[in-house]
């Protein structure tokens with residue numbers, strides 16, 4: 001699946017270059033692939049396949065960022081739930097300590113995500 005996706009992106013990049021688009025030093029924050037500047041001046045990501053998110057700095061870029069943050073937040077919450085369950089079952093003091101340390105960093109990340117999202 002991932003492989004196929006990569007091939008699609010590479011093909012799209014080749015198409016863009018052929019059409020005279022310019023490859024930029026900036027990369028897409030979601031896909032990590034180089035962004036392209038079209039002759040029209042529109043900046044697009046070959047993986048997103050559209051210019052909407054990166055056409056302009058500002059609001060739309062923020063939307064893309066929030067999508068990532070929301071996803072990260074739900075992943076972190078899942079891990080916190082998992083670790084909480086493990087901690088509940090654990091009687092080994094050293095393992096408990098490890099779980100608490102992990103939970104503490106997860107909660108740290110979570111509060112950072114939330115402070116970013118609320119901006």
Ligand SMILES: [Zn+2]
Pocket residue numbers: 028029030031032045046047048049
């Ligand atoms: Zn992208």
